[in-house]
Amino acid sequence: MSLVTDRPTPSAPQQPRPGGGRAAARRARGRRRARRPAPLAGRYIGYVLYFVGAGLISGAVVHHPLDPARYTKIAVVGVLVFLAATVVNEFLLAADRPTLRRSVLVIVASLMLSFGIGMLSGGLQHFEDFPDRGAVLVPLGTTVSFIAFVLKDAESSWRRIFGPMGLAVLLTAAVSFFGLRAVADGLGEPSGESGHSHGDATEEESDEHSTEKESSAPASESSPAPQSSATTEAEPGHAEDGHGH
Template sequence: MTTSQLLDARTTDSRPDAPAMGRAARRKAQSRKRALAARYLGYVGYFVGAGLISGAVVHHPLDPDRYTRIAAYGALVFLAATVLNEFVLTRERPGLRRMAAVIGSSLLLSFGIGMLSGGLQHFDDFPARGAVLVPAGIVVSFVAYVIKDADTPWQRVFSLLGLTVLTVAALAFFGLREVAASTQTTPGGGHSHGTAEEPPADDPAPATSPSSAATTAPASTPPAHDDGHAH
């Protein structure tokens, strides 16, 4: 067989593989595009869910029924994002026990992040409440993240890092409590939460014009007759 015949044979053998590789590349590119949209929705769900929870946790005393519903909606959004990111978009499917741990720790993580961000954001509006929410959010979010992380044993909660987080949370609690006590003794700013302004109690009485005083003055009584008879 000549050299030209060998080259023709190799070219003929390699031609059917070229369209197959092209189709595989197109399928892979389309899969990447769909995965990008799903990953985007998953991360947006994380932040939207945590934002709803943060607002609900801080404002809960103002309207408990309303903000309880908002917190429940935020938890559902956060859990949906967790399922999408941890189970749908991953190649490895965890077992039932691991799945329950991830869902439970994700719910705890959402409330920890919500307490931390909400307490910081609305500290000027609710100083005493923020002084509790911020350190509690630090501890809760750390514990939840350790449990959620598959590569970290849960015993790390009681490690030196866990002790450091607990110390930071304690310092934050005592420091923010002092700040809250000082802000409550001085008039502060902050945005209003539906409280109507009351007029000052010591407003002076409206001045009356001479014409209005004349019209409101009582009618003059007839002069008394000094004739010894009672009228």
């Protein structure tokens, strides 16, 4: 009898608390909504704004010495477009809204990322036009874009900047700097802004040809004049010699 009485009695199943089923259903519906992808139009607009902003910044960074006032305005517009893309992708279309501290970090990192991508793409695209400038922009853009991406990425820690990937990016930037400097020195072009003139060189050449033609035309027209004067001066001499004989 003691063995029977010592057996533990099975516990009764717990009754669900009132309202627990409805709360669980609401949480399940919220998780399903969070897993739904963002609308196609929103994703398209967000990525278009990303690339348009980066393109404007890259052109402004490279061409800034040609017209500082104009390309400063273009850079500001590119920054605003890139920030608009950040707001659309990171806040409006995101399943989880970031905190205030995370939002500030994302905005600052997005600005750094936009300039890093702009320097990298612009330096590569216009390297032959601005070799010395491109040799600096490409490695600098590589380093800045990597740091900004790590800070912006929610799944990465800022310590990854000093990890193996960061060391590889730093070595790549150093090798690209010295390599592009050697290529720029081999091109033998000045580092000024005359390399990328957008048609000014052809206009100057045409002006030089036109001035050469204008300068040669009067010379050809005036060259017979001394000969005619010499003949006119020689003719009276011959006449006088004829009369003297």
